[in-house]
Amino acid sequence: MSICMHLHRNQQRFAPMQEPSPSIIRAWGRLIRTERTVVGRIEASLKSAGLPSLHWYDVLLELKRGPGGRLTPREIEAAVLFEQYNLSRLLDRMEGEGLVRRIPYPGDKRRQIVEITDEGRALQERMWSVYGAAINRFIGDKLTDREAGQLSALLLKLLQE
Template identity: 90%
Template sequence: MQEPSPSVIKAWGRLIRAERTVVGRIEAELKSAGFPSLHWYDVLLELKRGPEGRLTPREIEEAVLFEQYNLSRLLDRMEGEGLVRRIPYPGDRRRQLVEITDAGRALQERMWSVYGAALNRFICAKLTDKEAGQLSTLLLKLILE
C-alpha cells in the first residue's frame, strides 16, 4: 500500500479544520440570534424542498449529515415545538412521513437570514465566485465514487 503524500495529508487536515471552523462560526451566529442548530435548519430545508413538504425519515436521513438515531430525537423535539408533524404513509400504516408545518417554514426562513449572512461573511468574503466554484468541483470529486 502506498502511503498518502504530504500534500494529501495536509489537504485532509485542512478540510477537516475548515469544516469545523466554518460550521462552528455559523452555529455561533445562529445561537447568538436565538435560533436552534444547523441540524434543525437542514431538516426544515429538506422538508420544504420535498414533495408537498413531506419526506420519510429515511429520505431526511439521506439528505442531511447526521445519524438516524440523532434524527429521531431531533424530530421528536421539532414536533414538540410544532415545526413538523408525523403523518401516516399512504397505504402503509407501518411507515410515516414527516411534514413541515407553517411554523417550520417560518423558522427556516428566519434562520436563513442569519445563516445566509454568515455564509457571506465566512465564505463569500474569503473566496471569489470562481474559487468557490473550483472548491465545489474539487469537493465533489471526494464525494463521488
C-alpha cells in the same frame, strides 16, 4: 501464530500501500479543520441569534423542498447534509415545537410521513437570514466566485469513488 506474523503474511498478499504525500496529508488536515471551524462559526451565529442548530435548518429545508412539504423519515435521512444518528429524537423535538407533524403513511400504519408546518416554514426562513449571512461572512468574503467554483469542483472530485 503471533498477530505480527499474521499481519506480515496479509501484507504480502496485497499491493504495498503507498504513503500519502506531505501535500495530501496537509490537504486532509486543512479540510477537516476548515469544516469544523466554519460549521462551528455558523452554529455560533445561529445560537447568538437565538435560533436552533443547523440540523434543524437542514431538516426544515429538505421538508420544504419535498413534494407537498412532506417526506418519510428515511427520505429526510438520505437528504440532509449532516450525519444524523438519532433523527427520530430530533423530529420529536421539532414536533414538540410545532415545526413538523407526523402523519400516518397511506396504507401502512407502521410507517409515517413528516410534514413541515407553517411555523416550520417561518423558522426556516428566519434561520436562512442568519445562515446565509454567515456563509457569506465565512466563505463568500474570503473567496471570489471563481475560487468558490474551483473549490466546489475539487470537493466534488473527493466525493466521487
